[in-house]
Amino acid sequence: MTDRRRINGPPGGTRPAVYASLLQSATGAADRAQRQRQPTDLRKIFLKTGLIPSASGSSYLEFEPSASLAAARANPKSLIPPSSALKLACTVHGPKPLPRSATFSPNLVLTTHVKYAPFAARRRKGHIRDASERDLGVHLETALRGAIIAERWPKSGLDITLTIIEAEDDRWWGDAPDSHDASWGMMNVLAGCITAASAALADAHIDCLDLVSGGVAALVSEDMTGSSGPPRLVLDTDPAEHRSIVSACVVAYMPARDEITELWLKGDSSKAALEDDDKRPGHEALIDGAVDAARGAHTVLGQAVRESIARTVGSA
Amino acid sequence: MAAQRQASSASQTPHLSPAELSYLYTSLSLPKTPIRPDGRSTTQFRPLTAESNILPGTNGSARIGFADGTQAVVGVKAEVEKTTVAADTLDARGLFQQQESPAAAAGDREAQEGLGSAAVSGHGSWVQMSIEIPGFRDDDALPVFLSEMLRESLVGAVSGSGGEDMAGGLKGRLVINKRWHWRLYIDVLLLSQPLSYPLPLLSLTTHLALLSTKLPKLKSQGEEDPLFDDDWAAAQYLYPRSAPGSTAPVTTSQQVRPPVTLLVISVADNVIFDPTREEIAVADAVLAISVARDGGHDGLKLLSIRTIDPPSRLTQPGVPNSENVNMLANATSVDDSAAGGATAVNLATGDEEVSGVWRPRRGGAKRSVLARMVKTVLRKGGVGEEVLEGLEGVEVE
Numbered sequence: 287m288t289d290r291r292r293i294n295g296p297p298g299g300t301r302p303a304v305y306a307s308l309l310q311s312a313t314g315a316a317d318r319a320q321r322q323r324q325p326t327d328l329r330k331i332f333l334k335t336g337l338i339p340s341a342s343g344s345s346y347l348e349f350e351p352s353a354s355l356a357a358a359r360a361n362p363k364s365l366i367p368p369s370s371a372l373k374l375a376c377t378v379h380g381p382k383p384l385p386r387s388a389t390f391s392p393n394l395v396l397t398t399h400v401k402y403a404p405f406a407a408r409r410r411k412g413h414i415r416d417a418s419e420r421d422l423g424v425h426l427e428t429a430l431r432g433a434i435i436a437e438r439w440p441k442s443g444l445d446i447t448l449t450i451i452e453a454e455d456d457r458w459w460g461d462a463p464d465s466h467d468a469s470w471g472m473m474n475v476l477a478g479c480i481t482a483a484s485a486a487l488a489d490a491h492i493d494c495l496d497l498v499s500g501g502v503a504a505l506v507s508e509d510m511t512g513s514s515g516p517p518r519l520v521l522d523t524d525p526a527e528h529r530s531i532v533s534a535c536v537v538a539y540m541p542a543r544d545e546i547t548e549l550w551l552k553g554d555s556s557k558a559a560l561e562d563d564d565k566r567p568g569h570e571a572l573i574d575g576a577v578d579a580a581r582g583a584h585t586v587l588g589q590a591v592r593e594s595i596a597r598t599v600g601s602a
Numbered sequence: 603m604a605a606q607r608q609a610s611s612a613s614q615t616p617h618l619s620p621a622e623l624s625y626l627y628t629s630l631s632l633p634k635t636p637i638r639p640d641g642r643s644t645t646q647f648r649p650l651t652a653e654s655n656i657l658p659g660t661n662g663s664a665r666i667g668f669a670d671g672t673q674a675v676v677g678v679k680a681e682v683e684k685t686t687v688a689a690d691t692l693d694a695r696g697l698f699q700q701q702e703s704p705a706a707a708a709g710d711r712e713a714q715e716g717l718g719s720a721a722v723s724g725h726g727s728w729v730q731m732s733i734e735i736p737g738f739r740d741d742d743a744l745p746v747f748l749s750e751m752l753r754e755s756l757v758g759a760v761s762g763s764g765g766e767d768m769a770g771g772l773k774g775r776l777v778i779n780k781r782w783h784w785r786l787y788i789d790v791l792l793l794s795q796p797l798s799y800p801l802p803l804l805s806l807t808t809h810l811a812l813l814s815t816k817l818p819k820l821k822s823q824g825e826e827d828p829l830f831d832d833d834w835a836a837a838q839y840l841y842p843r844s845a846p847g848s849t850a851p852v853t854t855s856q857q858v859r860p861p862v863t864l865l866v867i868s869v870a871d872n873v874i875f876d877p878t879r880e881e882i883a884v885a886d887a888v889l890a891i892s893v894a895r896d897g898g899h900d901g902l903k904l905l906s907i908r909t910i911d912p913p914s915r916l917t918q919p920g921v922p923n924s925e926n927v928n929m930l931a932n933a934t935s936v937d938d939s940a941a942g943g944a945t946a947v948n949l950a951t952g953d954e955e956v957s958g959v960w961r962p963r964r965g966g967a968k969r970s971v972l973a974r975m976v977k978t979v980l981r982k983g984g985v986g987e988e989v990l991e992g993l994e995g996v997e998v999e
Contacts, residue, residue: 393915
């Protein structure tokens, strides 16, 4: 039965009226985020451990906001921020005994839990984890399980919880998705998760083979003028700064052993524009780029862990 | 509880003793000629039976059964849906054009509205995939991970030059006009217990089901509300195929086909395809590699790679004689090297190992190993092409 007693809204959704004159100031090309860094420059990372006292290990990670965001804050033209920067917190609980009902495990049982805060992205996320968050959890588990020396804690469990406070955009907010559209922001989030979780694991004094760090590289098919050519390799991409990302790759990398514990590559990487003497196929160049980005993150990670150790030694 | 927790790793580990694992690993890592438990060569797939178009209530369906008894059924259903442009997406380009030509008639507005938006190139969320595996809840890690993996390569396949029909890949094909599109539901049912990691089975079955998927023929034109032909015989394939009697047959290499996801493991220097559960249990690295045929030039195009957590990390270690308390009494009388066995560095993992004693894998994979695995899939005349040709041979009518 239709409701006849009330005046109902239209059955489909409505869109607020947007006037073209307002639009020019709100979405003008000047406000579009542009990459100011060189293709091989990484964003600065803020990483601090031990901020959550109740957890056995914790860390907080933040990416440097893009230059356009700082400019927009200083001189606001629109209420909508042009880009977002990753902020996330990681807690490690354990090692703790498994519940009595659990079957025997000769190794440490790792549980990873990735959750976006409802306000993390431009579109609100629910309180129940959706498919993409569970997917991220599996990726993170793969990345960390390769690094942890699990047989030193038989019959024990370790819970790693990541809360994404601010996520990366999948594209510039004003753009409509094009044919190459995919959840590129998720890959940056995963790289941040890996680095932060690694710092928190070290803070909790869990034995690992090496500090595993995450890095992202992407093939981007445009230059500064906006015309599209063959895709170029760009390290540590902010998806909001590029019109079209063709392919992207995230790795979890251990520099001491030169090993990759997690690799996630998607998109068409066959048409990459490399140097003339570079004979690598596109996907290998992409993986190598992501490894370079992970090496960069590793220096920050090492410094954060050093601070964490100094704090433990100082308090003891 | 523990089974559920470890479910995300490549299927549950079989209950093999460290001695059995070591035996398997040694025989699989023999240089050049590994010996697999079932006698297959490294690139050989398990025998399977396949049929498509088995469910009359669906737009397309397929069933594949492996010889070990694992079976999967896939049904594809399509629904017409109205395209809504997301409220937070301002299509700046379209609106700018409107501003530049204020004299444009109201009738043109509709045409401009969808310019460059999802209405033209399609959207990844129009393809919905759900996987049901007995013994797993549908929000467990394994089904979610598998469905994301398969969906990602499906919607990601954008062919550069596959003819006008398939320019935007599957996403573009789902566009009816600027206001309407198809929504595709792909439901995968694994009928048996997952005896081995079910990825190859599910991927092959999904591929077949999509090949046999037909959409009703559109009778309306342009921006009208869609109206379809009642005649099911006139329906068109979602992935267009060459008509049997047509004068200009399209060669198979030019046709756009759904991607397949292959499961590849590496053991020492060997790259092994379609591993059974026992083989995965000793793998150094497990990769899921999605490939599709490239429309532009023949050869295969890489769509996605994902590492899968090798279950060898969760196995129980063996104890070498030199560390075994029960053997210590004997060891004093026997020469040390004879009791402990030869300690050697495993080149693939970089760990010190006593030969014949199983150690769970640690760490990840070297870049060279990953590169070799991808190369084996993509090579011309390699496994990827072989699998796609085999699937082509399955009668779709």
